Each structure stands twice: as C-alpha cells, then as structure tokens.
Amino acid sequence: MPKTQDKGSSAAKAINKEADQAGNQSEVAEGRRNPGTSIDPGDIIRAIKELKTDLKGDNDCLRQKMNHMGQEINGKLDNLMTEMQSLSNRVGEAETRVEQVEGCALEATGAICTCLEQQRIQQQKLTDLESRSRRNNMRLFGMAE
Template identity: 30%
Template sequence: MQVQTEHSQPLTANAKASNDEQPSWVSALQTSLDAMRDKLEKAQHNMDAKLDQIGRRMEENLRGVREEMGQLREYIDKHGEDMKQRLDSFREETNRNFETAEAEMRAQKKDMEILEERTAGVEEWSTDVQDIITASLEQQTKLQDKLSDIEGRSRRNNIRIWWLKEGIEGDSVSE
C-alpha cells in the first residue's frame, strides 16, 4: 500500500516508517492501561475465589447442620426438655454463622460494585484517550505530508550544472 500526499505524490520510505511508529507516550499510556486492566482482572479473580470459598463454607455448614439436626432429633426424643434448650443454643449459633457468611457476601458484593464502577470509569477514560490519540496521529500524518511537500518544493529550484562557467547563459538560458 502506498500513502499519497495532498498532491498525489508517494511518501518516501522514511515518511512511511514514521507513520507506523507511535510516540513513546502512546506506548506508555497503553502499558499503563494494560497494567490497570491486569489489576482489575486479578481483583475480579480474587473476588470470584472469595465468593466460591464463602459458597463452599455455606454448603459445608448446611451439610453439618443437616447431619446434626438428624442426630438432635434422636437425642431429643430420648432427652426431651434438656434437648430443647441445647437446640435453641445451636440454632442461635447457626444463625450467627449464617449472618457472618451473609455479611461477608454483602461485603464482597459491595467490593464488586466498587470494582465495576472503577472498571467503567477506566473504560470510559480509555475510550477518550484512544480518540485523542487517533486525532493526534491524524494531525501528525497531515503535518508529515505537508513537510514532505515543502521539502519537495524547496528542492525544485536548486539545479546545478557542472562544467559550465557562471554567467555563460547570457540573456537566454535555453540557448
């Protein structure tokens, strides 16, 4: 593919190469964006792991509760009133465990919402920065085209003829 200037002249190889190069701040900005994206992905992974851990704890607690409830029924049948008191304390403990797990889940949900807000902000910022970079690169291309045109025009009037003495042309250059 050959890039054309405003006057339909092909750009030189150096001009093409400089079109493909990005300024260092663009690379630094892209690196920064990639690092932020990696951090957000790690945070998402950590939150998913914590939520999985909480879910496993809740399942383990539920299994334990069911097993203990079966044992308690047998014991209650044998021991009556004393068992009712112990059962009440067990229920309170179980409720506390569920409340703790629920509080942890609420905290995780809050963290997820914060991360989602931050991610949305970074994505919006990234879009704005990409638009600015695109506009800057377009402006750079236009300026490079103008520079190439100016250089070409400045060279047109610089003709040297060797082995002829100065002023030999007289009144007519064509003769």
C-alpha cells in the same frame, strides 16, 4: 402325610398350652410367681412414669441443643450476610472504577487516533515541502552570482 403331622403337632401344642395354664394357675394359687410371667400393675405404672420422665428430660436436652445450634446458625448467617454486604460494596466500587478506566481508555484511544491522523497529515506536508524546496534549488552553471 404332612396334613396328619400338622394335626398331630397342633394337638400337641394345644395340650402343652393347657398344661402351662394349669401350672400357672396352681402357682398363683399357691402364691409362687415366676419372674417375668406376671408383673404387678403398680410396677408397670411406675416404670411407665419413669420412662415418661426420662423422655421429657431427653426432650428438654434435645430442645436446648437445637436452640443452641439454631443460635449458632443464626450467628453464622449474620456473619455471612455482613461479609456478603461487604463484598457487594467492594464489587460495586470495583465496577465503578472499571467503568472509569474504560471511559478513560476510550478517550485515550480517540486522542491517539486524532494524533496519528494529525501526524500523517504533517508528514505529508513535510514531504511535500521537502520536495518543493529541492525543486527551487537549481544550479546554473556559467553565471556569476
């Protein structure tokens, strides 16, 4: 059944289409136009030219904005490069100072180790001398001085 309905509806559409075309032809022949059904080619060309002009203006505006943004970005990049260079210099100076401090710390550690070794040796000598000096202090009872 659906096939017969499709045939009937397509036939009805074809009849309606023919009637519309006949009506449009009679209106054109009589000089009457429905708005939106037919447009003068000159109006279409003018509308296209206006759109073209508007698009060119919009493109110019966008181009200017993009150029301005590009200049801002370049300025900010230049500032960042300057700051990076400054920070790089500061880090280089800090690394140099750290190397100097590490060198001084190594020298100080070596000097402290040497001093501690000398102190240990001196302490041993002192202990030995104290022990020897006590040995020489003999007391003899019954002898006159």
